Amino acid sequence: MSIMVRIPTPLRRVTNGQDKVQVNGDSVGAIIGDLDSQFPGLKERLCDEQGELRNFVNIYVNGEDVRFLDGINSATAEGDEISIVPAVAGG
Amino acid sequence: MSYVTCLRCRGCGREYPVEPLNACDFCFGPLEVEYDYDSITRAVSRERIAEGPPTMWRYQDFLPVDADMALDMGTGFTPLIRAENLGRKLGLENLYIKNDSVNPTFSFKDRVVSVASAKALEFEFDTLACASTGNLMGSVAAHGAKASMNTLVLYPANLEKGKILGAAIYGATLVAVDGTYDQVNRLCSELADNHRWAFVNVNMRPFYAEGSKTLGYEVAEQLGWLAPDHCVVPGASGALFTKIHKGLKDLVQTGLIDSADTKMHIAQAEGCSPIAQAFNDGSKEVRPVIPDTLAKSLAIGNPADGPYALRTIAESDGSAVIAMEDEIVEGIQLLAQTEGIFTETAGGVVISGLRRLVNQGVIKPDEVTVAYITGNGLKTQEVVESVVNPVHISPSYDAFEEAMAGR
Numbered sequence: 001m002s003i004m005v006r007i008p009t010p011l012r013r014v015t016n017g018q019d020k021v022q023v024n025g026d027s028v029g030a031i032i033g034d035l036d037s038q039f040p041g042l043k044e045r046l047c048d049e050q051g052e053l054r055n056f057v058n059i060y061v062n063g064e065d066v067r068f069l070d071g072i073n074s075a076t077a078e079g080d081e082i083s084i085v086p087a088v089a090g091g
Numbered sequence: 092m093s094y095v096t097c098l099r100c101r102g103c104g105r106e107y108p109v110e111p112l113n114a115c116d117f118c119f120g121p122l123e124v125e126y127d128y129d130s131i132t133r134a135v136s137r138e139r140i141a142e143g144p145p146t147m148w149r150y151q152d153f154l155p156v157d158a159d160m161a162l163d164m165g166t167g168f169t170p171l172i173r174a175e176n177l178g179r180k181l182g183l184e185n186l187y188i189k190n191d192s193v194n195p196t197f198s199f200k201d202r203v204v205s206v207a208s209a210k211a212l213e214f215e216f217d218t219l220a221c222a223s224t225g226n227l228m229g230s231v232a233a234h235g236a237k238a239s240m241n242t243l244v245l246y247p248a249n250l251e252k253g254k255i256l257g258a259a260i261y262g263a264t265l266v267a268v269d270g271t272y273d274q275v276n277r278l279c280s281e282l283a284d285n286h287r288w289a290f291v292n293v294n295m296r297p298f299y300a301e302g303s304k305t306l307g308y309e310v311a312e313q314l315g316w317l318a319p320d321h322c323v324v325p326g327a328s329g330a331l332f333t334k335i336h337k338g339l340k341d342l343v344q345t346g347l348i349d350s351a352d353t354k355m356h357i358a359q360a361e362g363c364s365p366i367a368q369a370f371n372d373g374s375k376e377v378r379p380v381i382p383d384t385l386a387k388s389l390a391i392g393n394p395a396d397g398p399y400a401l402r403t404i405a406e407s408d409g410s411a412v413i414a415m416e417d418e419i420v421e422g423i424q425l426l427a428q429t430e431g432i433f434t435e436t437a438g439g440v441v442i443s444g445l446r447r448l449v450n451q452g453v454i455k456p457d458e459v460t461v462a463y464i465t466g467n468g469l470k471t472q473e474v475v476e477s478v479v480n481p482v483h484i485s486p487s488y489d490a491f492e493e494a495m496a497g498r
Contacts, residue, residue, distance in 0.1 A: 086114035087395060
């Protein structure tokens with residue numbers, strides 16, 4: 001278990017209150033899969049029926065917005081930090 | 092009392108209690124304040140508003156704050172100026188400037204912070220915080236001082252000096268972040284999850300955003316209870332733009348005006364125009380960009396209300412316009428030299444955008460048009476320093492005459 005994911009408040013009910021979760025996976029999609037196996041129902045919060053990230057979900061790999069990388073296929077590696085952040089702040 | 096009923100997700104419609112929340116637990120969509128419009132309609136009248144204070148709080152019936160909690164520093168009811176000189180230059184007969192650069196901290200942000208800080212007191216927070224492109228942090232710092240709250244402001248380290256000073260003077264804790272506004276904003280979302288602080292534009296955002304509706308109400312009242320034909324509004328997150336339109340629609344819904352067929356135009360700078368690009372591409376999705384613009388107050392590459400701004404454009408038959416980077420200072424100078432109003436870079440974007448809309452025939456000469464000037468030029472002096480070219484003389488009569496000969 002080598003990649004740390006920060007869990008935002010709206011998802012902590014699904015993660016039993018945990019604000020950080022350790023996961024495995026070589027891509028953002030694989031990480032979401034692992035999160036969902038640890039906390040069933042989590043994937044549905046993040047992805048739509050087509051498996052794409054929902055409109056209001058931002059995911060960052062080491063601070064970089066995955067939309068500037070390769071979206072849900074963005075590569076991840078041991079030691080990375082992933083943040084999930086609702087896209088409804090600012091301005 | 093306020094007429095708020097609940098918070099509701101704009102994405103999936105789920106209902107939430109009136110608490111410091113900004114995102115839907117289920118779909119992550121933005122939460123918005125809902126009101127009992129029947130009760131508002133019974134309560135409001137043009138007379139009741141006219142008897143209210145000469146500030147934005149004359150529209151308290153439309154705001155999510157109880158009357159005795161309002162933090163009124165004198166914000167709002169700013170001048171709506173008939174801009175005959177600028178109108179003549181541009182070919183417009185009915186042009187108005189809504190000069191919101193004369194608020195207590197010199198930008199429209201006092202409207203949103205006035206609501207958010209009152210709400211923060213109501214929720215018994217002791218710290219007021221924000222992610223800022225500059226204007227917001229000055230307003231948060233001032234309102235925090237007035238409310239005897241701690242203030243914490245985070246901002247991109249490369250901001251204009253005037254904006255940083257304009258927050259520091261009120262005693263705010265400043266945190267300069269080596270990154271873009273979008274990175275600062277992400278950090279603040281994460282901080283708000285783990286600290287009990289009132290981040291005005293994160294966990295207080297549903298209430299905060301409502302303050303911008305008053306820019307719609309005021310303009311209609313100042314035009315003699317009429318909605319304009321066009322509004323030209325600067326675009327960063329897109330929230331101001333959508334809320335001005337909501338304000339005009341509120342007035343129709345509550346019977347204060349008969350109709351509002353206002354076309355809403357959002358102005359962005361070339362170096363950060365994700366909403367305008369989506370409009371030009373006919374897309375419903377806003378692709379984030381990495382900002383590189385002189386207009387730092389508009390440098391939001393990942394605009395939270397981008398999709399809703401596109402919807403407002405579509406609903407109002409409006410448009411989006413991009414001011415080129417080299418037109419920003421031109422716009423600032425044009426407004427200053429025709430109307431005597433010194434605005435910051437966002438205002439330069441609005442004036443240059445307005446000029447483009449007229450030249451493209453989108454705005455017709457006789458149509459009633461309001462350009463929103465939302466910030467003060469003294470805060471972004473760096474961008475216009477080149478206008479300072481004095482005649483330098485010794486203190487003698489002859490020296491003056493000699494230096495001025497031929498001018």
